[in-house]
Amino acid sequence: MILIDILKKDRGGQIFLAVLLVTTVTVACLNLAVPESSVWHVSTYTVTLLGKYLTYALLAVAVDLVWGYLGILSLGHSAFFALGGYAMGMYLMRQIGDRGVYGNANLPDFMVFLNWHELPWFWYGFDMFWFAALMVVLVPGILAFIFGWLAFRSQVTGVYLSIITQALTYALMLAFFRNEMGFGGNNGLTDFKDILGFDLQADSTRIGLFVASAIALALGYLACRYIVNSRLGRVAVAIRDAEDRTRFIGYRVDHVKLWIFTFSAVLAGVAGALYVPQVGIINPGEFSPLNSIELVVWVAVGGRATLYGAVLGAIAVNYGKTYFTAALPDLWLFALGALFILVTVLLPRGIVGLLRRREATQ
Amino acid sequence: MRQLEHVRETFSRGEVWSFMQPRPSSLELDVTHGTILYLEDVSVSFDGFKAINNLNLYIDAGELRCIIGPNGAGKTTMMDIITGKTRPDSGSVYFGQLINLLKLSEAEISQAGIGRKFQKPTVFEHHTVFENLELAMDGDKRVWPTLFAKLTGEQIDQIEEALEIIGLSEHLGKSAGSLSHGQKQWLEIGMLLMQNPHLLLIDEPVAGMTHQEMDRTAELLTSLAGKHSVVVVEHDMDFVRSIARKVTVLHQGSVLAEGSMDEVQNDQRVVEVYLGE
Numbered sequence: 346m347i348l349i350d351i352l353k354k355d356r357g358g359q360i361f362l363a364v365l366l367v368t369t370v371t372v373a374c375l376n377l378a379v380p381e382s383s384v385w386h387v388s389t390y391t392v393t394l395l396g397k398y399l400t401y402a403l404l405a406v407a408v409d410l411v412w413g414y415l416g417i418l419s420l421g422h423s424a425f426f427a428l429g430g431y432a433m434g435m436y437l438m439r440q441i442g443d444r445g446v447y448g449n450a451n452l453p454d455f456m457v458f459l460n461w462h463e464l465p466w467f468w469y470g471f472d473m474f475w476f477a478a479l480m481v482v483l484v485p486g487i488l489a490f491i492f493g494w495l496a497f498r499s500q501v502t503g504v505y506l507s508i509i510t511q512a513l514t515y516a517l518m519l520a521f522f523r524n525e526m527g528f529g530g531n532n533g534l535t536d537f538k539d540i541l542g543f544d545l546q547a548d549s550t551r552i553g554l555f556v557a558s559a560i561a562l563a564l565g566y567l568a569c570r571y572i573v574n575s576r577l578g579r580v581a582v583a584i585r586d587a588e589d590r591t592r593f594i595g596y597r598v599d600h601v602k603l604w605i606f607t608f609s610a611v612l613a614g615v616a617g618a619l620y621v622p623q624v625g626i627i628n629p630g631e632f633s634p635l636n637s638i639e640l641v642v643w644v645a646v647g648g649r650a651t652l653y654g655a656v657l658g659a660i661a662v663n664y665g666k667t668y669f670t671a672a673l674p675d676l677w678l679f680a681l682g683a684l685f686i687l688v689t690v691l692l693p694r695g696i697v698g699l700l701r702r703r704e705a706t707q
Numbered sequence: 708m709r710q711l712e713h714v715r716e717t718f719s720r721g722e723v724w725s726f727m728q729p730r731p732s733s734l735e736l737d738v739t740h741g742t743i744l745y746l747e748d749v750s751v752s753f754d755g756f757k758a759i760n761n762l763n764l765y766i767d768a769g770e771l772r773c774i775i776g777p778n779g780a781g782k783t784t785m786m787d788i789i790t791g792k793t794r795p796d797s798g799s800v801y802f803g804q805l806i807n808l809l810k811l812s813e814a815e816i817s818q819a820g821i822g823r824k825f826q827k828p829t830v831f832e833h834h835t836v837f838e839n840l841e842l843a844m845d846g847d848k849r850v851w852p853t854l855f856a857k858l859t860g861e862q863i864d865q866i867e868e869a870l871e872i873i874g875l876s877e878h879l880g881k882s883a884g885s886l887s888h889g890q891k892q893w894l895e896i897g898m899l900l901m902q903n904p905h906l907l908l909i910d911e912p913v914a915g916m917t918h919q920e921m922d923r924t925a926e927l928l929t930s931l932a933g934k935h936s937v938v939v940v941e942h943d944m945d946f947v948r949s950i951a952r953k954v955t956v957l958h959q960g961s962v963l964a965e966g967s968m969d970e971v972q973n974d975q976r977v978v979e980v981y982l983g984e
């Protein structure tokens with residue numbers, strides 16, 4: 346019922362969710378049920394790659410919510426993604442137990458290597474999945490809340506806000522690079538063994554994570570669509586288009602921004618948490634300011650303020666990246682820059698805008 | 708450090724976050740003395756230039772007041788002060804006897820019952836006419852209630868009524884960005900009506916309107932007075948004459964003359980600075 350309500354006027358969303366459902370089921374079947382010798386078999390490598398794309402897509406949806414609808418160009422969303430990832434990574438580290446190189450059941454390898462004798466307090470609790478899952482939501486959420494509280498109250502907007510979001514993710518990157526922070530320094534967290542008792546290398550676990558990513562993406566999409574369809578969503582667009590005016594008709598613009606920004610950060614955190622077990626590593630590079638900028642390019646390429654455009658953009662650009670970095674690794678950044686310029690100049694509404702125009706002319 | 712204190716305050720256990728609190732009762736308007744707006748000795752300067760200079764202005768409840776004055780007289784700045792957009796350097800601004808507007812945020816001032824139409828019409832261009840009115844509608848504008856808000860039949864009637872008044876009933880599904888300049892002005896007035904404010908501040912309502920539209924605006928504004936208090940800033944003298952009962956002339960940030968249109972027009976100082984130009 347609610348589902349029908351949310352998707353009633355969202356044809357793009359209906360198509361996207363249908364495609365997502367069909368793809369997920371097909372890929373899962375082709376991987377698990379079809380023998381490897383068959384041409385129809387989908388390799389586990391591909392499954393994991395697709396799973397990774399899905400988490401990127403969720404991240405892109407989160408960015409589109411704040412950028413496309415609320416008009417906040419966050420250039421720091423990879424920070425929330427990485428924090429969610431670290432929370433999950435810490436759980437996975439604790440799952441290793443005494444199977445590490447040093448065989449120390451109480452301490453992750455990198456701590457033994459640093460000659461630490463005790464687990465730092467902020468690692469407490471991460472041996473329990475529920476606690477880690479809670480942190481996946483809380484850590485990015487609280488950071489976004491505090492950051493947003495300070496920024497939106499003082500009415501920092503536009504380029505200035507974008508710059509401080511960059512500074513935020515950059516500062517976190519530098520911090521996480523330091524060994525004494527207790528998050529594995531520049532190596533980050535890796536060598537994970539299993540999750541909830543399931544072997545991370547097993548095909549079935551990979552499929553499980555892939556399906557979980559698909560579900561998270563679908564739910565994240567629906568939640569964002571619900572917000573966008575609500576009156577609050579219309580207030581968000583009003584803020585984007587005429588912030589002063591919105592304030593003068595009685596809305597607390599800072600509160601609206603704060604809640605939507607925080608929600609978006611939580612979604613980004615969840616995406617990060619699903620990303621880490623699939624790629625098998627989280628390191629401070631994920632905080633890189635460049636990552637946040639890349640994210641914005643995905644959304645721009647797909648088409649702002651559509652949500653499904655963000656999904657499309659994230660998958661298209663990352664598919665291109667996978668392809669490109671294999672063929673011409675040095676040129677990727679240039680290609681990305683060129684892509685951004687081309688899209689901004691030629692396709693201000695992204696791929697979705699192009700498709701719509703084609704439809705309209707027919 | 709101050710920010711740190713704010714953080715502490717926000718997260719202290721006893722703190723009930725402002726957006727979760729019921730509207731403070733001090734926002735109840737008290738006009739027992741018959742005056743709805745008091746501006747006393749208000750001054751504000753921008754980089755040393757005194758845009759408002761010891762301004763004293765009183766608006767009666769239910770009154771329709773026209774404010775005229777040459778360009779740069781400080782008319783818009785005065786509205787900025789009343790609505791909290793600009794904070795004065797000195798002076799006091801009260802809404803009724805009790806509400807100190809200098810202590811309230813822009814949103815709170817709006818919630819207290821002051822609506823404003825900007826000089827440059829600003830409507831939400833990407834929203835439809837209907838949605839513009841819906842957003843402006845009086846009601847609980849905190850985040851969570853807004854997320855789950857549903858339009859009741861009564862509210863839809865209210866919006867349709869406003870559409871009727873501003874003559875945009877046929878355009879309710881059109882995006883506001885596609886309206887003509889005059890229609891945008893009307894829509895903005897409609898948004899004001901939806902807020903159901905006690906005091907309406909209307910900055911240059913008829914700029915860009917045809918004569919016909921102007922007449923209708925005049926009619927509308929006069930019909931609003933009585934139930935609401937209305938302050939209109941306008942350059943178009945014919946228009947002012949058609950609605951004015953009492954006119955205030957601003958010049959260099961303070962009141963130069965006040966009275967009926969005829970009195971004001973015959974005032975020598977006014978003729979010098981303004982009408983004689």
Ligand SMILES: Nc1ncnc2c1ncn2[C@@H]1O[C@H](COP(=O)(O)OP(=O)(O)OP(=O)(O)O)[C@@H](O)[C@H]1O
Pocket residue numbers: 753754758776777778779780781782783784785826
């Ligand atoms: N934010 C600001 N910063 C600097 N100067 C300002 C600012 N706002 C207004 N002013 C100046 O204050 C003076 C009064 O401006 P205001 O807009 O109030 O005039 P006005 O009476 O509304 O004029 P108009 O009839 O042209 O709308 C002008 O000289 C203007 O340049």
Ligand SMILES: [Mg+2]
Pocket residue numbers: 782783784826910
């Ligand atoms: Mg003005």
